Amino acid sequence: MTLPPFQRLLDAHAGDVMRFLVGVVGRDDADDAFQETLLSALRAYPRLEHADNLRAWLFTIAHRKATDVHRARARRPVPVGAVEERAATEEPDGGDWELVRRLPDRQRSVLTLRYAADLSHREIAAVLGCSEDASRRAAADGLKALRKELDP
């Protein structure tokens, strides 16, 4: 079994990984999470036993790094006012992703993987270790919660 050159994964998926991380942890933390994701991936790469679904494998690592960032934040809460101010002034998407970041873990992960990184529900199921149905349900629930926030 031969794995493709690692650079090929970067060429194919780095943009989506970056968009996922900007969506899921925010712009300020995305770059560090991106570096850590690629470093972990490169270290583990030669030990992979097959080259099936490398995209899902890479996003599994990115998702793990994003979860680390959220856990660290939960231990060191940021004042809500500061976050909202930053989101309103810096994000060209009008702060929608800032709202996504405050959703429960599963909904946040599914919405960013689906709409920031363009993964299918099948791929998301592989990344999160859940069923496609569970992924679809979490996306629907998350969108419903978002609509409530945006248009109360």
Place this chain on the structure above:
Amino acid sequence: MTPLTPPTADPSAALARFAATAPADVVYALVDSPLGTLFLARTERGLVRLAYEDLHGGADPLLERLAAELSPRVVESPPRLDDVRRELDEYFAGRRKRFDIPVDMSLMRPFARRVLGVTARIPFGATSTYAKVAAEAGSPRAARAAGGALGSNPIAIVVPCHRVLGSTGTLHGYTGGLHRKQHLLELEGVMTQAM
């Protein structure tokens, strides 16, 4: 309707930062030269590949081979090939006669390693022949096989297989095409017979 618009994100700066220090086993770059685009790859040990990019259908097949024969941890990082590029620029500008960068012979089979090891010692501006190189490599009757080894030289220019000619001084053959062999020999001030 898409309920959420993907955030804008350009990964190129972050990718360059990653590649600059990534613990890859092979790093590579494509660089311009008077002989066309060159593909350069190095390992921890030294320059492992220098190929004319157009002869191999682009960089992809070269990368595939590196991944299969050395390690799949292959990453593009032009800054990590800067010293090689600089030496090549100097060579093509006529300001360098010897390369100082170490070479990694991992992609050569044992016979090729002997033949190309002998070839590496032919100085700038000098030439040898397939028969002589074969003899010096310890296989005096293997001139044809030596030609094969030279033709598959993974480190063109720096391991100067262009300095090996047919026994009557003809150009004979070259991994990069005869016009390139001619160009390199002219650059080094060697007069060659017409093919």
